[in-house]
Amino acid sequence: MWLVLVSTVVIGFIAYKLFFRNSKNIFKEHGIREIDTSKFMSILDILLARKGMPEVDNYVYKAMGSEKYCGIHELGTPVILIKDMELIKKILIKDFDHFVDRRKFFAEADEVLQKSLPMLEGEEWKGVRASVSPTFTTGKIRRMMEFFNSVGKEWVESLSEKAKANPSPDGSVTIDVIKVINQYTVDVIASAVFGFNAGTIKNPDSPFAKYAESLADFSKLKLVKMAIIFGLPKLNKILKLKMMDPEAIGFFERILDQGLKKRLSGETTKCNDFLQLLVEAHNGKLKGEGNDELGSFEKDAHIELKGGEKKKQWLTEQTMNSQSLIFFFAGFGTTSNALTFAAYALAVHQDVQDKLRKEVGKIMKPDGNLDYDDLSTLVYLNMVVCEVLRRFPAGARLERSCVKDYKDNDSGLFVPKGTVVFVPSNALHYDEQYYDNPDKFDPEHFSPEKKAQRNPYAYMPFGIGPRNCIGMRFALVETKAAIAHLVHNFRIQTTKKTPVPITGLWAGFGYTAPKGLELKLTPLNK
Numbered sequence: 001m002w003l004v005l006v007s008t009v010v011i012g013f014i015a016y017k018l019f020f021r022n023s024k025n026i027f028k029e030h031g032i033r034e035i036d037t038s039k040f041m042s043i044l045d046i047l048l049a050r051k052g053m054p055e056v057d058n059y060v061y062k063a064m065g066s067e068k069y070c071g072i073h074e075l076g077t078p079v080i081l082i083k084d085m086e087l088i089k090k091i092l093i094k095d096f097d098h099f100v101d102r103r104k105f106f107a108e109a110d111e112v113l114q115k116s117l118p119m120l121e122g123e124e125w126k127g128v129r130a131s132v133s134p135t136f137t138t139g140k141i142r143r144m145m146e147f148f149n150s151v152g153k154e155w156v157e158s159l160s161e162k163a164k165a166n167p168s169p170d171g172s173v174t175i176d177v178i179k180v181i182n183q184y185t186v187d188v189i190a191s192a193v194f195g196f197n198a199g200t201i202k203n204p205d206s207p208f209a210k211y212a213e214s215l216a217d218f219s220k221l222k223l224v225k226m227a228i229i230f231g232l233p234k235l236n237k238i239l240k241l242k243m244m245d246p247e248a249i250g251f252f253e254r255i256l257d258q259g260l261k262k263r264l265s266g267e268t269t270k271c272n273d274f275l276q277l278l279v280e281a282h283n284g285k286l287k288g289e290g291n292d293e294l295g296s297f298e299k300d301a302h303i304e305l306k307g308g309e310k311k312k313q314w315l316t317e318q319t320m321n322s323q324s325l326i327f328f329f330a331g332f333g334t335t336s337n338a339l340t341f342a343a344y345a346l347a348v349h350q351d352v353q354d355k356l357r358k359e360v361g362k363i364m365k366p367d368g369n370l371d372y373d374d375l376s377t378l379v380y381l382n383m384v385v386c387e388v389l390r391r392f393p394a395g396a397r398l399e400r401s402c403v404k405d406y407k408d409n410d411s412g413l414f415v416p417k418g419t420v421v422f423v424p425s426n427a428l429h430y431d432e433q434y435y436d437n438p439d440k441f442d443p444e445h446f447s448p449e450k451k452a453q454r455n456p457y458a459y460m461p462f463g464i465g466p467r468n469c470i471g472m473r474f475a476l477v478e479t480k481a482a483i484a485h486l487v488h489n490f491r492i493q494t495t496k497k498t499p500v501p502i503t504g505l506w507a508g509f510g511y512t513a514p515k516g517l518e519l520k521l522t523p524l525n526k
Contacts, residue, residue, distance in 0.1 A: 150191075260321060338392070
């Protein structure tokens with residue numbers, strides 16, 4: 001493995017030198033200030049995963065001062081960083097027709113993922129997105145609340161049993177946070193996507209749990225592969241590196257394929273899971289519900305299909321399998337990470353935990369269930385979750401690829417076709433212009449008063465515009481339900497081994513918690 005790692009880095013370094021030497025300087029040609037990042041982070045830092053690209057984004061964001069945009073080279077590829085709020089709104093929403101696509105990320109060898117929404121381009125993306133969007137409205141997520149409750153209660157019961165079996169004087173149990181959180185998210189996503197009982201809470205060593213964990217695990221080798229796949233796509237056409245474990249992908253593909261065929265044939269009883277909703281969309285039977293609500297997030301993402309586009313069947317079996325797989329992967333990995341950081345933050349900030357517990361106690365049913373509408377009324381819980389996503393982002397930048405030459409007369413920005421532009425959302429989340437004491441974990445950053453004073457585009461954990469995260473509502477409800485179950489039943493505390501402050505790892509554009517993170521849970525007498 002290490003031989004492969006070293007060889008890949010050496011080849012990548014050589015390729016970088018060649019591509020960089022031959023790359024065209026579009027910045028000088030179009031009057032865009034270029035900021036040299038080589039002194040902050042070298043090519044070897046990137047290829048050896050010693051630093052993450054978001055750290056470079058933060059460096060550039062500060063170095064550009066009050067300028068609205070600038071250019072940098074990433075592994076020889078010229079990209080443009082956008083800092084100005086009005087420009088951000090134009091590129092992500094108003095002038096979206098110029099920036100429909102994203103940069104290709106998954107290798108061509110990861111075939112099934114090429115048909116997933118994040119990777120689709122042009123008209124095909126537009127058609128699939130419009131077809132899939134109705135599966136994530138509030139009414140549909142409300143139907144899935146049964147999964148959040150059943151898995152949440154089983155999760156709490158399992159943790160309580162572990163605490164009872166622990167000889168600790170205070171009745172507490174020490175947990176590996178990531179592993180315990182993964183058990184909840186895998187079982188929820190498996191139920192909500194596949195209509196499948198993964199059983200990882202009861203059996204953490206099941207094949208389902210093993211393969212799910214391998215997809216979400218970011219080893220050193222995987223980070224190097226990501227650097228090559230993402231930064232040197234021409235080189236990867238030769239190397240054909242795969243970011244995802246082929247065995248794990250195959251395992252979930254087989255489950256999805258079998259489940260989808262049964263749904264399409266009508267062999268399986270109708271369920272409230274994502275796969276069933278896709279089948280309903282495929283058959284033209286997915287209708288809106290009276291309780292579907294559209295916030296600004298959905299309104300900014302609205303796509304209008306033309307007559308011929310509406311009639312076309314965009315949801316093939318392969319496309320539906322790809323959407324289910326990426327939903328499972330993204331929903332499991334990113335939500336697990338957010339919940340891990342939430343548990344950590346609550347353990348470190350006991351005052352926040354106490355206030356949150358009091359609020360949750362007002363809506364928790366005697367049988368341990370949570371009501372969807374009641375959950376949405378918890379203002380402080382929403383503030384806590386927003387602050388977790390600000391401090392520990394699942395995605396630290398938003399990228400768009402320019403599909404046709406773009407000129408903004410107000411700022412003077414010209415973007416040639418094929419150029420990648422990006423918004424450094426993590427840097428915005430830590431800008432003192434928008435957040436008082438941004439390095440401090442403080443849910444008050446998202447009090448109704450603070451939010452009203454702040455530019456809405458200074459906070460974008462799920463993106464903005466038509467290519468925002470389609471699963472935002474699902475992810476938020478899943479996260480809030482887990483936190484509510486946790487704080488209502490346990491006091492979360494640090495141990496002697498818990499790092500304070502925490503030091504995570506940049507994996508791609510997301511910040512991940514350190515492996516082996518330890519916390520202590522003490523059951524509360526209800």
